[in-house]
Amino acid sequence: MEEAEPPECPVCLQIYDAVSSIPRVLTCGHTTCEACLKQLPSPFPNTLRCTVCTLLTKIPNSVSSLPKNLDLIHFSSVLQHRHPTEDKKVISPSSPPENGKNQSVLFPLTLKSWSYEFYCKWKKWVIPKDCISIEKIGLDNDGGVVNGKVVKSFESDHVMGFVLREKEDVGLVKVGIFVEGEEDSKLFKSSYESSIVTVLCGMKEVERDELEIILNVTLRVSNVGKAYGFWYNEDDKCVYIVWQKFNSPNLMNCVLKKQEDEAERLNSDEISGLGMLGMEMCEILSNLHLEGLVIGFLSVSCFGFNDFGRVCVDLSEVLNAGRRVNMALQRAHKDLDVNLKSNLLDENLAFISPEMLLQFVDKERFEFDWGKSIYEVRYGSDVWSLASLMVWLIVGSSFVEEMESFLHCVFNTIKDEKGCDYPDVWILTGGNRPVITELWKCLRELVIKPQFDMGVGLKQEVKKENSGRCVVLGELCHVVEEIDKELIHGLQGKDKKNGADMELRVDGDVVESMTHGRVKCIDMKGHLDCITGLAIGGGFLFSSSYDKIVNVWSLQDFTHIHSFKGHEHRIMAVVSVDEEQPLCISGDNEGVICIWKATFPFPEEPIKKLYEKKDWRYSGIHAMAISGTEYLYTGSGDKLIKAWSLQDYTLSCAMSGHKSVVSTLIVSDGVLFSGSWDGTVRLWSLSDHSPLTVLGEDKLVNIASVLSLSADHNLLFVGHESGNIKIWHNDVLLKSIESHKGAIFSVNKNGKWLFSGGWDKTINVQEISEDVDGVDVTPVGSITCNSTTTALLYWHGKLFVGQADRIIKVYHGI
Template structure:
């Protein structure tokens, strides 16, 4: 048998060191722990078992609280030293795990994986970080500094490589910018994300690789780009029109003077080092061309992975494009003159999916880049003396590469011999070996670099002798052109998603089911469907409530409508109010009730038992005062006590059974605009800018929040509570969040007053004057809490009421309509 223990120190109770003291919520805590618990407000304390805010005699201390005699007697009867120590150690090993599980559940995001978000959040560039001018050139905007990385200089040129194309979505739900980028990342295959991470990390670690700054999208539902630095000293700018390369041809023949040799040597050495930097990160480009390299500000040569991805995608698109044979051959030859792809990679692309292609026996690895690097060096050396596309030469053979490959290599060797002569025999031999059909017979990048370096100086020491073994002991690497990043994927459109669903989405979702609100949150990642547009009221919607199989709505038109949750038809209308109906609640008891209040102080109790009756079961009026404007808010406790927030600055407790006034609570200095009940605590928000907490046991005040907030005090228009969290919405579009009565965060969500708010778990829904329903996630730990925007629903009218219930989102508007939304 496990002995009862203190929920704080996890020690078994006794009559000396761990005396159990009973709090007003009914839970027991040992006397020693009560002394140490923090007190946020005078004469109150948070119960560590249920987190309820309860009265606590601060002056007298815990000794004035009653002992739990039954617990003491039970522990003393079963306290043997062995069983006690065993139970204690067992409980101590289990309880922290239970608490960590609770914390893990609390920290888990309903929208995306926390691991995914923590991995990629620092790579998401702000939306205003990149500006694209009229000429299509991307530059840094106003935000040039990002957490975890630094971007040097302002208005730097940028290179944008598309990573994921977006489909055309007609969903009414619009993602926030960060949420859209996270959705794109989450929709990518894991292999593609791994490749993207390798590219980003390589750019950060290797100076010879153009730096990648992060991920950016031009707008929500737009294409996701990889943003990298862009150097304007590109190879195409300097050597794209170099017809004869560094070897000048005159009437007497070819001439490779010392100036040309030195220039070629310096550039060739830089090219080798940039490819070598790529291999050090375990990456194989798979395709290289002049456009894939550029000069940085100091004259160093860098490989541009963005260009590698873009050029590789051009070739992949030409291979897989839906063109005729002639068009396909022409497109491939055009790309082949710009991009040098080794035979084994080329055959892999052309015969994708074939198990016995001609060159399948040759592995694709670092040696594949040696072939491409050799072609780039040859292109610089001899210019346009030869056609550089094997595909162009193999047109007559139906793209049979092997039939024309040997002939092409022989032509290369012949041209090199004519141009270089016998002085640069080693260079000629090395470059020809780079074009060997077998990747294993090609020299390594280190060998090519050493050969070129020998042109510049005769080294006395071999500095790179052991480097080849270190880099190329694993001769595979990850080939980018064959990877998922070069297979530019497109987000499926809403229509395509619809076709994948069995039977499609019905006109409406059946009501009355046990649909969880978590399902609605999960469906948000795919968008939102407007199920129904309910019309019938003649004025602004003021309240919504769900109970049983009904949706109840109140309006300034002095009526309460009852709607079926099955087909959203209007079943009945309660009439009788003489003033605007301002608030509405549903009471779930043996005889379910609907209670409404109006601006004249009237309180009406309606029976919901079928058949629905026209007359209220009971009605009464609070004391009228011409200076104040009736009742503004309603809520009900579990003990079936009705609370009203009034224009006379009071909160009144009423008996639902007979309408008698139980008590009146004072303290607010203005209209009590909103009420909520949670864990036997009543929360009241007011136009005076404060939230007051009241004990439901004796209706005494417990705490005041927001009274000491700096800045101008703004009216509170809505509050929502869920266990530890309290959120208050203000008329200036701002929300404030408290956790266990401790202020955590403040954030502006709307351009104008927030009239409506609802919270389910960690998901917060807000709406107001700016005609938007915004959806946020509240996340964090004991040290901080963050409000992360997930998306919004653009609306055609001012949002007045929001209710999330039964897997649907109900929104009331000032234009008299009620819309029902469902996650896809």
Template sequence: MELPECPVCLQTYNEESTIPRVLACGHSICESCLVELPQRYSTTIRCPACTQLVKYSAQQGPSSLPKNIDLLRLCLEHPSSSNVSQNSKDHSAKNGDDQHESFPRFWSDELYAAWKDWILPHDVVSIESEPPGLEGLALGPLLRGRFISSSSLNGRVCIKENQSLSLAPIASLPPFNHSKLRLSYESQIMICLEEMKEVQRQELALFLKASMKQNRICDAYGLWSDLVDGHLYLVCARHNGSLAEKSGELRSGFVGVAGDSLNRDGFVSFSMIGLSICEALFALHTEGLAAGYVGLSCFCFDELSGIYFSLNEALAKGRKVRLDVMDAISSGTCNIDKQEAICEYVFKHENFISPEGLFELLPKETITLENGFSRYPVGYSADVWSLGCVLLHALFGDGLPRYALEMNEEKKGFDLLANYICWVERVDSLLEDELGSEYLLLRQTLRKCLEIDPGNRPDVADVRKCIWDMLIKPPFDVLGNLEVAIDRNSACCCLILGELCQFPQDPSKPQRECELQDKEGGDSPNFVVDRKEKPGDFVGGLSKEMTEVKDLRGHLDCITGLVVGGGFLFSSSFDKTINVWSSQDFSHFHTFRGHENKVMALVYVDGEEPWCISGDSEGGIFIWGVTSPFGQHPLRKWYEQKDWRFSGIHSMVVSRNLCLYTGSGDRSIKAWSLKDGTLMCTMNGHTSVVSTLAICDDVLYSGSWDGTIRLWNLNDHSPLTVLEEDVPRERKAVLSIAVNRHLLVASHESGCIKVWRNDLFMSSKELHSGAIFAISVQGKFLYTGGWDKKVNIQELTGDEFQLVVNSVGYIPCSSVVTAILCSQGKLFVGFADKSIKVYHWNR
């Protein structure tokens, strides 16, 4: 037999440490846990079993509550079973509403948590110009950008305003056209990340991690898109020019104005540059990244002439290398011509890619002759080959020998290996002539960088140590033993062979077909996801192909309320009527007429005899029967007592015990018995119109134009607490509230919402540019509508310590939104122009 235990500590009740005390809601909690439970307000506590707010005095403590004698007697009768309680059982009750999400998000929580902080706000980056001749190329040019404001970054990254940036496209945004839903900026980027290959996201994560950890790699600030050209960009810092732009100036500094051979002063200058290049490349290798291709433009200078490795430049130039290889292949008419073009490419335009890297990029059918390159893997040593070429170019500039091509008569073609060996010998001869015996170690090291076998090449650390030892003579070298080598056999991510170096799909191609037409009359495009339907896909659920919109017209004035029940949709209006619509085909079924004034509030009561209850602007309360056949007259009606302050009923809600609560213009909340229409109680406290009411867990929530939200105990109608009471007097009116178990959401006249979790304020966010008249919560999603003619869709995520309001998108509307209801997998929206729209899944 399982003995009763405390729902908090899971300990069996006893007469000493775990005495059960009965709360007003009927649940029992042990004394020790009652003392430890957080108390948000001085006179109330939230029951951990049912989450209901109940009265509790912290000053009097648990002793003010009665003991549960029956539980104690049961435990004392079975003392031997006191240790049998299974404390390991899961007592956490799951919220059924949270499990039901009519429109679930289409990316995982893990994906959002990993990438949300890397998404830069749309308004902080401005594209300046594109390089001439590169506009719109599929490979994606390296764009110039500028931070125009850092106010939206919330301290995530340290960036100066008007700082120059480099933007490298890493993916294409999914194509969107014609839709009822306009995705938010953040949602479009998250869709793009979700649809990227896992290996692409892993490579991107490596880039961002490397930029954060290594100060020799240009800072990566995050991901950004202007949503116009359809690309997602990696945003990095842009420094003062690259090694390619200053190569001529550096060459003059090494050999002097007269162009003599390398002297001691020139060697010192060359050594400082070489050390910085090696350190930047070593930083890349430390993070498990290999470029596979290193050009002069991959290294840039900062304000103090320090050299950094630019990930964006490496991406852009790597894509250019891939295109040049394809051009070289396509330029030949036969295999011999193709191999000649490939050989010419090796040093064309200073594109320093290792032989094994070059042959890794080639289609296998183009390699017809035996060669000594294709059998080697591409790894860290490929960067060493490129590093050697970069240092050689820094020393000799245009004097560096070009690749010579000689026909092999025996093979009737080009002997690639023989030509390469010949070129290396010419380079070695140049090194001997220019450097002589004084720089023998440097000459030997550079020569080894060009070895055919990557295993015979030195590491980047070895190249740096060679330059360091020649710059600082060994007797004075105190840092030589601090070198750290990279395991050349360890796995690495090769940038030029990776997925990110592939060409992003050009979003301007015809299949995207972004038509900038707005059927609602706006100027911005409507978006839809052009992909196959996915079960539970939120965007798919609101797209044109998978969601239908039914336009219901029958009222003659503004819509004021929407409720669903009994297979019907009920709508109220300023035209003094309540229309009844079929929830199956949304055809008009009936009209209740009888009010002599504007109908302001509407509720549905699901019981043995279902009712629809309406309240009007003169205090009239009408109860309508909703069983077929529908009658023409109300079952009962009565009126609130009027006085000079009275301005009618503004809100209504019904409790489980069939008690009707009305919020009035006289600042009061009245409780009515639905059995006979008698007034049971009047609750006073608000100082202005009670505009909205909601009930959850036997607690009544009331919002008012006075800017406060009050909580009332439904058992005795006593006040529990007041939210926003301490806010300055310029607070804006509360127009609507929604309660979903632990969450309370309130909308304000100012266009912002405020969210509480378990009575603790969590978040505030401005969603609309005007008053928010209606809100609805379904699962994790919040739907809001108001003056700016939009239905905004937000997702509420987080835990008990933090709550985040994420924008999913918005539905453009042609009129002011006055009522919203999300129920049964459908979204019902009422407008000031007398219409109702129903967004429902087209199954």
């Protein structure tokens, strides 16, 4: 028979003694050495979580004042003298494993096609939906140009010192369409942020990387219209990039004014003025080239002026002009009789380099070795386009006539199915073109005579074009259309594929199915008044109502099985005890508690009725919670929380502290949380029912009643009457989010997903992510209901929703 070992601390494994490892007894009855207790974190003032049972227990002013376990000290001393042992190595205290069964079912790891890291990367570019409104939508023949206006001021966190000002004009360029699955009943609606990120995720990685480069380049290059971010228009399901617009006259107005006096030749001052404009254009393009960005074509409408008269590039107009040019070329590609001069020069005033023209017209038919081909769209393409634009400004309509013959020559060559040699007009392509700095020097001579140019003697080494990767802005004009087609065709193909499996898979997790828009709903009817609570136990669903009845439902086919009828007043709450002997417990607004046996066959009468004392101020039970098989807790209108023993059904104690009705109760990790109409949440120890701390007590004005609670380990989610959800970590407020328009009657957290519902007839789904900086909340989507949501419960992939219209809805996937 083995002899007994000396008792040791469960944390550091040191043998207990009266000097270095003194055993201290906690209020829960377990013992840990004093040294380890001093190292444990204190989540709330004067509290510690037991290392054995994980209960949160109250301690006096210091750990040293806790009582010593004299029996363990004596027993350890006797055994050590009888069998000396070697000192054991001390290890650092670690978090104890959690005991007990985990009754909750966690959500799957993937709800959507994009990850949380992907969302964090792009969320800084998301503009709130109520900031922008569409002012004008163009016609199809002009590319459907969309202009917007700032409705609500917004300060950007990625553009230093920049603010979207109210009533400011902005440019809108479509980058994609958010397409949902076509179902007979679309119950789930993706959130605003989720719609934007889903469209970005639907792009090819190369296209998305190029888009990111374009956005970042606009922040670094001066005299270029800034990109503010992405905005989603729920009316047309389109995601737009919001761009800065210049209110000053653009180059188009200057051109129109010049055309009135075209018969007269330009004088030297006018030529010098055009030379200055050209130099500023070269400087802008040069800076863009240094960042790896090529426009690919230039239109007169792309240039504007800032408040100081400097030339600026309006990138929103660049993209919209590219759309118009692309549409014109596609029409010309189908019809030989289309007047290219009218479509490209008169209407759009666009000058496209030959290689960019090839990209626009028939990109897929021609495959070149882009590293060697002179027909690759590179930085020289902008030189060609800018030089053509400057010559046209100086020469006038005669240059347009020459460009018309050039366009027909190139276009007919491209349309030749046999493949002809390219015309001689392509002589200034690829490496034969000068760099942008050489063009800048030529234009400088129109402004400053060489003998008076102070910088002519400076020896500057002309750097060759960047041989690395370049992003062609003009290609984005038709990439967007390709993305839209891929999204729509891909979704249609997925719908067809899923349709084939529809009969095989008739039930699925509601969270998994939200991504595909395949959420179905089952109505459970049987109550005659507002639903007040939901609970699951013993394999059944229990629902309480103002109709004074607790209904029992099958979780297999969602049919009504039985009705508990024992209350004479409105039932306010229901809970279940899912242990060896399942119980259903309900409480009404007159303080009557009915305890029912929750096994088949169901009884007609409760096995026990409990009665709370009441006075003239009393307004009955408002909330209930249970702690295993030990206690039933009730929150009442008399501001008290009462603990009822589930062993002998007697009142154990009453906890006071709240200043108004106790409206909600939950039990989690050895702590009882109570919410009240006084706007506070109080925490109580389950071991001795002593108060631990108070959350929200410091707020004296604009108090919002607490109506719902949900806890998940160290996080607490509090639903308020104001529509806000506050997230607490122990006694620290991490975040307050405006989730609903009106009171939040129910909050339910499972895994990393948070459901909430209330007065606004909407169930919001949000993803909760913890990191070193705190907690982040990602809106995923919403489910629109036809009545106020009063209760929420997630179980095995199904979401049970109690409503004020007497109906219980079961949302599930297919």
